[in-house]
Amino acid sequence: MQDFIGNLSRRTLFKISAIAGAVASVGSSATSAFAARTNKKGTGKMTYWNHFTGAPERAAFAETTEAFKKASPAIEADIQTVTNDDWMAKYIASTTAKSGPDAVMVDVSRFTDMQRIGGLRDITTYNKQWPGAASVAGDTAAFTANRKVYGVPFFTFIDWMYYRKDFFDAAGIKKEPTTLEEFRAAAIACTNPSKGQYGFAMRGGSGGGGFIVNVLHAYNGSLISPSYKATLSLDAAVEAMRFWVNLAVKDKAVVPTVATDGYAQIFSNFYTGKAAMVMHHGGSFIDVGKNLKYGSEVQTAARPKGPKDQLGFQAPLANGVFQHTKNPDAAFEYASFLGSPAAQTIFLKATGYFPTSTDAAKDKFIADNRQFDTAVASLGTLPKTYTFPGLTAWRDLTCLPEFQKCLTGSQTPEGAAKVIVEKLNTVAKAAAVANRKYYEQKR
Template identity: 25%
Template sequence: MNARRTARAVALSTAAVTLMAACGGAAADTGDAPTTVEYWLWQDDATDSTWGDLAADFNASHDDVQVNITTIPLEQYQDRLLTAASSGTGACAARSKDWWLGQFAPQGMIADITEHVDAWDGKDDVIESLWDTGRLPGDDAVYMLPHQYVTLWLYYNKDRFAQAGVEPPTTQQEFLDAAAALTDPAAGQYGFDVRGGAGGQDQWLAWMFAGGADVVDADGEVALTSPEAVAANERYLSVVTELDAAPPGSITAAFAPVQTNFAAGTTAMMIHHPGSLNAMRETLGDALGVLPIPSVDGTEPATLTSMSGNVVLESCQDKDAAFEWISWLATEEPMRAISTSIQGQLPVLESVAGAEPFATDPDLQLAVEAARTAKSWPALPGVAQLAAKEFQTQVQLALQGDQTGEEMLTRLSQLLEQD
């Protein structure tokens, strides 16, 4: 048995003895025995061993704190974490999406870790703009330590653009002009999928941010009906309502058909994140291009960033131990390991983002640079319902002409304004 597997076996043996010795996920103090932190997470690829390897490395190098990890399928994860957090049982630390904070932090279910962050010597290595993904709107307190994220960008088919004599867009009007020019229904070719089905809210919000809109203002008040938001939304809807530049089924499409259409050349543009990069490179080769999402006038770029970070539950008996684990994950070597694994997204650390492969791959560097001006879904309680159902309902009504774009934004705003 190699050293890493031996370490993991020791770690799991230790965890089996101490697991849940006290509620809240951290073992009670038993003299010289280490504190065990129960950590929950989901994995995008359940076959990958990186998280287990990281836990084994941590346990082998720490005498005072040990970690026991529990993997839960993503489709069950949020509900189980919410139940555990509200009842004070289960995890001590946990993986979390940024927009879940609105369900947890205002109810006192997760800990304010601001003091821990301020005392942490790794704080300055985190890309500065990403700290906001761990805060509530209008609040400076930190509730989540950033860890892995994506930024959304515009994929485009260089061959399709060349055939149509169209230049890559830098403004949203150029994008719309290109979408129209790239559409030929008789040939089965279209400009862009609006993705009105599951997950479409992220694509839409990336466009809205690039168009000068905000979900909330500086005081944390919902701002989705501002003139900038109304104008950006009208431009988005016009792909269907005015230009007929989206393929059949786009109004209700989730991600799979959107990616299939782009890979097949049915559409010439697609908004997504670097998670599609390798697959699209394999499919399109040199025809693949990547751009920032066009802004109103070609300046002041913005897009959506989506963060998966780590939180400490308020019920955790030893928050110092929990922070020791989650902050270790956010140090250079563990960060490099997870960011370059199958699970990997973009690293939140300047030191890792400035090294291979992120600094040497121009597309990945574009994604990292986008993080400096990117924004995230605000941590409001209504975001969960918006993402699960309401966005699909409202955008489909608007795309079908059954309500105006402003009515769509008003209804989404009313949901987000609920406590």
């Protein structure tokens, strides 16, 4: 097997063999009939892995789990969290050991890696026999490979930003920033170190690699072609890294703890008045509203535009069935439940994550909250996120560390850009080779 996810668990990957199992055909006379014929209507224990650690998501999962118990009382659902930092290593180890969860969360940026590593089960037959499939069909293709379905869409990450309207008013800023230069100007205008106030709560710790990919795309446009040829130019990468690094290093418009700030820290900075702006996605909508008042204190806004594209993406997330599960029927029953309008509406109202179900997307909760106009509009402007072999390793093991070195002065933006471009070229070449061999094996 080719090393198609870069430096991540290299020795483990070579142990993983190609999986060619298929799910048996079953009937669909009722909502859970797919489980009825092979697993006594979905009985027994079902373990599910997700990578959400935030309090709002945990509360939402607790609520959806209670709803699932009522819908499928014969299944005992065990909901477990694996942190993003540990996700791929644990997934690879479980796939290699052929022992892990029954159902598993699938972030679209990881889909290609997860599917080719061999830990996702083909659920095409299950999906065809599931009555709710049509409602999420618009995003099912994102979790399909070789005409086989591997995930049931759950919700969509829609990147946006929040800004402290009260801080903008105090600084005399009349309009939300729509370009990166306007964003920089607003960040500088809202910075007052003597008051411990900064323009931007930048994520430079855990999870910060995604923002590096964001800014590279905003300055360059597409980073890789469909045939896995790297298209990131060094000039664009240099400009992107200069902009992102200098917000903190030269403009000093970023909360100084940026190098270690993850999700919890950036929002703590935002809520406590240390920062005027923060970038995230719709999944934090409810939590922000609990801490600040929409309209007078805080507003949502579209991510600003760079020279080539908008800073951010839209990215569906799904749930699939682990290849080596001993209870696939219960696993799909849970994954499909999370794909239902009922479960997606629960998650929407508890967190703000935008549903993939066309029925759930019609819920009046969205229409009644004008702040969601930003999300609806962004569905038409934000590019689709990347999902290519090696993406997560390049993002987390190259882009983020190089950026962090710039923050501490051990690397320059120009030097970081060179390393990032060279590593992407290496990842792309490996992906192209692995892709050819992958399809040769399928012949």
